[in-house]
Amino acid sequence: MGIALKPHYNDVTTGKVYPLILRNYREIFTKSLRKSFLEFIRLYTSLKVSQFRMLKTTELQPLIMEIDQNLASESQKFDFLLLVSPLNTREAWLQFKKDKFLKSPKFRYRPMPIDPELVKRNLYNLRIEDIDDPTIAYLFRDKRKELDAMMTMLIDRGNEGFMHGSLQVFGNVNDNLLETAKAILLVYEQHSKKPAPPKK
Numbered sequence: 001m002g003i004a005l006k007p008h009y010n011d012v013t014t015g016k017v018y019p020l021i022l023r024n025y026r027e028i029f030t031k032s033l034r035k036s037f038l039e040f041i042r043l044y045t046s047l048k049v050s051q052f053r054m055l056k057t058t059e060l061q062p063l064i065m066e067i068d069q070n071l072a073s074e075s076q077k078f079d080f081l082l083l084v085s086p087l088n089t090r091e092a093w094l095q096f097k098k099d100k101f102l103k104s105p106k107f108r109y110r111p112m113p114i115d116p117e118l119v120k121r122n123l124y125n126l127r128i129e130d131i132d133d134p135t136i137a138y139l140f141r142d143k144r145k146e147l148d149a150m151m152t153m154l155i156d157r158g159n160e161g162f163m164h165g166s167l168q169v170f171g172n173v174n175d176n177l178l179e180t181a182k183a184i185l186l187v188y189e190q191h192s193k194k195p196a197p198p199k200k
Contacts, residue, residue, distance in 0.1 A: 027134040064136055067126050071143055074122055078114050080150055084157065109157050116151035123147055
């Protein structure tokens with residue numbers, strides 16, 4: 001049995017491939033094939049397979065192992081939390097308080113042991129687009145995107161862009177966490193207004 005697809009992922013005039021459309025084709029086509037295989041297995045074999053996602057590739061490309069090792073190597077070159085943690089937290093807070101909370105505090109950070117732009121270059125030199133398995137390719141692209149955003153945050157330490165990068169990597173604060181934070185601040189404020197107990 002043969003299967004043919006119209007190459008709508010090609011430019012009609014030049015014949016060149018639109019890479020994002022081709023990627024989408026691969027993902028949808030792979031999912032469709034696995035669903036078809038699942039129906040065949042359920043109807044004509046004794047194998048116990050309940051979901052098409054269980055029909056994964058059994059052999060990994062050497063390229064997958066290579067990219068996995070390179071992603072791990074790039075992510076281990078730096079301690080992200082250490083690099084974005086200010087060295088002068090207490091001093092900055094006291095100055096912020098002294099300025100009546102009107103001026104943004106000035107933070108000092110540790111020197112960077114890496115060049116974020118070189119890390120980005122290494123990340124985008126990885127040939128993730130050549131991976132056959134769309135699920136693994138998606139996971140690798142997602143990890144690369146996260147590391148890329150972290151590098152942008154390191155570049156933006158100490159300026160306004162840092163917050164936007166943080167939202168990209170970690171997302172926004174959910175309502176429950178925000179309400180908890182407000183409750184903690186309220187309790188702290190009430191506690192700090194209580195008179196100190198008399199000295200004995």
